[in-house]
Amino acid sequence: xxxxxxxxxxxxxxxxxxxxxxxxxxxxxxxxxxxxxxxxxxxxxxxxxxxxxxxxxxxxxxxxxxxxxxxxxxxxxxxxxxxxxxxxxxxxxxxxxxxxxxxxxxxxxxxxxxxxxxxxxxxxxxxxxxxxxxxxxxxxxxxxxxxxxxxxxxxxxxxxxxxxxxxxxxxxxxxxxxxxxxxxxxxxxxxxxxxxxxxxxxxxxxxxxxxxxxxxxxxxxxxxxxxxxxxxxxxxxxxxxxxxxxxxxxxxx
Amino acid sequence: xxxxxxxxxxxxxxxxxxxxxxxxxxxxxxxxxxxxxxxxxxxxxxxxxxxxxxxxxxxxxxxxxxxxxxxxxxxxxxxxxxxxxxxxxxxxxxxxxxxxxxxxxxxxxxxxxxxxxxxxxxxxxxxxxxxxxxxxxxxxxxxxxxxxxxxxxxxxxxxxxxxxxxxxxxxxxxxxxxxxxxxxxxxxxxxxxxxxxxxxxxxxxxxxxxxxxxxxxxxxxxxxxxxxxxxxxxxxxxxxxxxxxxxxxxxxxxxxxxxxxxxxxxxxxxxxxxxxxxxxxxxxxxxxxxxxxxxxxxxxxxxxxxxxxxxxxxxxxxxxxxxxxxxxxxxxxxxxxxxxxxxxxxxxxxxxxxxxxxxxxxxxxxxxxxxxxxxxxxxxxxxxxxxxxxxxxxxxxxxxxxxxxxxxxxxxxxxxxxxxxxxxxxxxxxxxxxxxxxxxxxxxxxxxxxxxxxxxxxxxxxxxxxxxxxxxxxxxxxxxxxxxxxxxxxxxxxxxxxxxxxxxxxxxxxxxxxxxxxxxxxxxxxxxxxxxxxxxxxxxxxxxxxxxxxxxxxxxxxxxxxxxxxxxxxxxxxxxxxxxxxxxxxxxxxxxxxxxxxxxxxxxxxxxxxxxxxxxxxxxxxxxxxxxxxxxxxxxxxxxxxxxxx
Ligand SMILES: Cc1cc2nc3c(=O)[nH]c(=O)nc-3n(C[C@H](O)[C@H](O)[C@H](O)COP(=O)(O)OP(=O)(O)OC[C@H]3O[C@@H](n4cnc5c(N)ncnc54)[C@H](O)[C@@H]3O)c2cc1C
Ligand code: SF4
Ligand code: FES
Numbered sequence: 001x002x003x004x005x006x007x008x009x010x011x012x013x014x015x016x017x018x019x020x021x022x023x024x025x026x027x028x029x030x031x032x033x034x035x036x037x038x039x040x041x042x043x044x045x046x047x048x049x050x051x052x053x054x055x056x057x058x059x060x061x062x063x064x065x066x067x068x069x070x071x072x073x074x075x076x077x078x079x080x081x082x083x084x085x086x087x088x089x090x091x092x093x094x095x096x097x098x099x100x101x102x103x104x105x106x107x108x109x110x111x112x113x114x115x116x117x118x119x120x121x122x123x124x125x126x127x128x129x130x131x132x133x134x135x136x137x138x139x140x141x142x143x144x145x146x147x148x149x150x151x152x153x154x155x156x157x158x159x160x161x162x163x164x165x166x167x168x169x170x171x172x173x174x175x176x177x178x179x180x181x182x183x184x185x186x187x188x189x190x191x192x193x194x195x196x197x198x199x200x201x202x203x204x205x206x207x208x209x210x211x212x213x214x215x216x217x218x219x220x221x222x223x224x225x226x227x228x229x230x231x232x233x234x235x236x237x238x239x240x241x242x243x244x245x246x247x248x249x250x251x252x253x
Numbered sequence: 254x255x256x257x258x259x260x261x262x263x264x265x266x267x268x269x270x271x272x273x274x275x276x277x278x279x280x281x282x283x284x285x286x287x288x289x290x291x292x293x294x295x296x297x298x299x300x301x302x303x304x305x306x307x308x309x310x311x312x313x314x315x316x317x318x319x320x321x322x323x324x325x326x327x328x329x330x331x332x333x334x335x336x337x338x339x340x341x342x343x344x345x346x347x348x349x350x351x352x353x354x355x356x357x358x359x360x361x362x363x364x365x366x367x368x369x370x371x372x373x374x375x376x377x378x379x380x381x382x383x384x385x386x387x388x389x390x391x392x393x394x395x396x397x398x399x400x401x402x403x404x405x406x407x408x409x410x411x412x413x414x415x416x417x418x419x420x421x422x423x424x425x426x427x428x429x430x431x432x433x434x435x436x437x438x439x440x441x442x443x444x445x446x447x448x449x450x451x452x453x454x455x456x457x458x459x460x461x462x463x464x465x466x467x468x469x470x471x472x473x474x475x476x477x478x479x480x481x482x483x484x485x486x487x488x489x490x491x492x493x494x495x496x497x498x499x500x501x502x503x504x505x506x507x508x509x510x511x512x513x514x515x516x517x518x519x520x521x522x523x524x525x526x527x528x529x530x531x532x533x534x535x536x537x538x539x540x541x542x543x544x545x546x547x548x549x550x551x552x553x554x555x556x557x558x559x560x561x562x563x564x565x566x567x568x569x570x571x572x573x574x575x576x577x578x579x580x581x582x583x584x585x586x587x588x589x590x591x592x593x594x595x596x597x598x599x600x601x602x603x604x605x606x607x608x609x610x611x612x613x614x615x616x617x618x619x620x621x622x623x624x625x626x627x628x629x630x631x632x633x634x635x636x637x638x639x640x641x642x643x644x645x646x647x648x649x650x651x652x653x654x655x656x657x658x659x660x661x662x663x664x665x666x667x668x669x670x671x672x673x674x675x676x677x678x679x680x681x682x683x684x685x686x687x688x689x690x691x692x693x694x695x696x697x698x699x700x701x702x703x704x705x706x707x708x709x710x711x712x713x714x715x716x717x718x719x720x721x722x723x724x725x726x727x728x729x730x731x732x733x734x735x736x737x738x739x740x741x742x743x744x745x746x747x748x749x750x751x752x753x754x755x756x757x758x759x760x761x762x763x764x765x766x767x768x769x770x771x772x773x774x775x776x777x778x779x780x781x782x783x784x785x786x787x788x789x790x791x792x793x794x795x796x797x798x799x800x801x802x803x804x805x806x807x808x809x810x811x812x813x814x815x816x817x818x819x820x821x822x823x824x825x826x827x828x829x830x831x832x833x834x835x836x837x838x839x840x841x842x843x844x845x846x847x848x849x850x851x852x853x854x855x856x857x858x859x860x861x862x863x864x865x866x867x868x869x870x871x872x873x874x875x876x877x878x879x880x881x882x883x884x885x886x887x888x889x890x891x892x893x894x895x896x897x898x899x
Binding site for chain 1: 326378388395415419427711803
């Protein structure tokens with residue numbers, strides 16, 4: 001489809017020098033953006049203009065630009081990953097915007113994800129949760145043949161659905177309680193669905209939930225907002241599974 | 254000149270690795286606890302190595318530039334991972350995988366390394382399954398396989414179109430377990446900028462903390478580089494934005510040889526460039542060529558109308574379509590290897606038959622397979638890829654053919670290593686895409702993931718012991734040693750120099766200029782005049798860079814422009830070395846195509862008489878020409894033949 005040119009856009013973006021500084025919105029104009037341009041390329045172009053004008057460019061996280069590494073974030077016009085469904089910010093294209101539009105860009109907002117600079121936040125709280133139990137305890141070597149444990153296609157597919165989480169944090173940013181339940185439940189479900197992971201399922205759920213609480217994420221009140229904005233379609237059915245595993249662990253205590 | 258010893262063990266090919274393992278030294282558990290290892294990079298290679306070595310008892314310090322180890326670019330691999338399991342009973346074997354890889358690499362890799370890779374490939378799958386990688390399964394519950402380009406068996410394991418992601422999350426989970434137990438010290442957003450050598454041995458690294466801007470010193474008994482490939486020399490590629498050659502380049506500047514820098518893989522099926530302002534190219538999986546037919550118009554006037562947007566592909570009559578791959582390569586057709594398909598697309602576009610407004614695109618058409626198999630079948634096979642294509646291009650591939658064009662994808666060249674994966678600098682190791690070892694002049698699909706995990710799970714954890722066994726008396730390395738102080742100062746000087754140029758042009762503007770030079774002269778087709786010109790132009794670019802670079806923001810804080818400036822500085826030097834290497838290699842082989850070395854009908858022509866060697870370049874100091882060392886390749890088990898896909 002032929003691309004059009006967006007003659008003028010107004011970009012209202014959160015700027016914050018560092019974690020301690022007070023942030024505020026700055027407004028920039030940008031002209032002649034092709035609708036075939038990706039959203040992050042639009043920011044690249046804006047940054048090039050800022051640099052040429054002697055201003056420090058806007059800092060934002062990104063890497064693969066293919067929707068798989070989970071590094072890009074951004075709250076765009078009030079939506080995590082912007083105004084399109086089932087995609088990450090790096091997959092968003094400018095054809096989703098009208099000429100003359102004002103676009104508001106903010107970082108993820110959550111107590112557990114403090115701002116580092118501009119649009120970049122610190123998501124190490126996610127790492128800590130995974131380090132507490134998001135694995136199967138096997139060492140390298142000495143494992144059985146790959147075909148020794150048959151796994152039904154349905155179970156493998158369901159595990160894969162949950163394992164597709166990219167750890168972006170959109171669920172936390174979207175949730176009014178800043179809960180990390182969707183993220184945690186995705187990992188717990190992925191591993192609990194497989195026979196190799198079943199063995200430690202209860203213990204895993206318990207330690208990950210404990211760490212999640214410790215890191216300052218909020219409670220889940222089942223609003224379902226996270227599921228809507230998750231770029232990978234992680235289902236809130238996983239949260240129900242996590243709750244079941246957690247209950248089992250508690251009963252065992 | 255350095256004498257390179259590849260340390261390939263003696264004995265029959267199939268016994269080399271077992272004999273070698275039996276012969277090398279082992280470190281006791283009590284001593285492992287006293288030894289520190291730095292692993293730079295948390296992709297499949299670095300992540301698997303860090304986890305395995307920590308499990309064995311070593312103290313590991315791991316580094317990555319992203320905010321999480323899980324985001325290494327291995328995450329983006331789509332297609333799959335090879336292993337000689339012979340689960341399909343199609344007569345696959347270690348020897349067949351070995352042979353396919355040697356041949357696919359156009360006979361420019363070491364037999365012994367490749368055979369070892371094939372030997373350990375099966376263990377990788379077992380390991381990943383044990384970690385909970387949700388590979389695709391058959392109804393009976395066994396593992397499923399698909400086939401990939403350049404081979405006759407089905408040996409590729411996959412997890413939907415997200416194999417790299419799932420494999421990486423597997424070794425990242427193992428890393429997390431070790432981080433939780435305090436056996437791995439993880440440093441995210443931390444970039445290697447130099448390597449510390451004390452009395453000839455690698456003893457540590459200097460990094461920049463990307464959050465605070467602080468320069469840090471980290472010490473260890475051995476340093477492992479697992480920082481991936483350098484395809485971003487070309488600015489536009491399928492690599493992630495942060496992928497860089499910096500760590501490999503610092504290894505080179507500290508004495509490690511850089512091998513075969515000119516071997517670059519160009520992937521034929523990527524989404525074409527849409528304009529000057531593009532930052533990144535997206536890969537469309539190789540698997541699409543199984544059901545898509547590649548074509549351009551036969552008539553120039555049709556091409557011109559397509560370029561002007563006056564007609565669409567569907568307006569072109571059947572008899573006016575040129576299925577040029579089927580025409581030129583009747584036996585392999587649309588499934589010729591990557592290098593051949595890429596060159597053929599370029600040839601058509603250079604002749605003026607390109608199909609989009611830039612003239613740099615060809616069609617990949619699913620109309621015929623939809624007619625043959627039905628839309629449902631095609632949707633089941635490629636639905637997610639079609640959707641991704643439509644999101645990016647706003648064009649529906651069920652109705653109009655996809656537009657594709659080749660793009661830089663992978664670098665076969667890298668840091669020279671011996672059979673133990675150690676560079677010629679003692680204590681400095683290189684694994685994964687960062688080393689040069691297993692793919693020769695061209696990599697087969699689904700073999701990079703295999704190599705990264707082979708290196709990290711099953712090779713390095715053994716071979717590093719052979720080196721460290723002699724280091725057990727060495728106490729923890731002191732970061733206040735004068736070499737650390739010296740190197741830290743060198744890094745500070747380097748970064749402040751870049752910061753203080755205070756010119757007028759952004760880092761990206763220089764990177765784009767470099768990319769243009771590289772793509773034009775050191776890309777898909779190379780010749781002597783072009784390569785010489787490239788070297789000159791890169792030298793001019795370097796002068797301009799040091800005169801006119803602008804790095805805004807604060808020096809001692811998070812500064813993304815400063816990060817990029819360091820990377821581009823290294824890319825400029827690396828680009829020049831690539832051109833030099835391409836100039837030296839007067840033959841065509843694999844991804845390296847010299848226009849002077851072709852057959853009568855324009856196919857690549859290897860010159861085994863004169864070029865059956867690994868080029869290992871050795872740094873001689875700033876502004877001095879590097880020295881070329883040659884490691885002769887010896888083939889005792891395969892017969893060298895000219896590849897033909899006609
Ligand atoms: C789009 C795409 C699809 C692919 N599909 C396939 C496929 O289907 N099958 C296949 O076999 N191969 C595929 N490949 C190739 C394969 O994915 C890579 O070759 C492989 O994953 C590289 O792994 P690695 O561990 O060597 O490096 P990477 O995964 O790139 O990891 C590099 C690591 O080093 C770190 N790092 C880099 N520089 C520095 C520095 N200076 N300081 C500190 N840390 C640093 C990074 O943070 C990262 O952690 C694909 C490649 C691409 C780009
Ligand atoms: S659950 Fe979805 S939104 Fe949350 S981190 Fe994972 S991919 Fe992102
Ligand atoms: S940049 Fe990797 S998911 Fe967006």
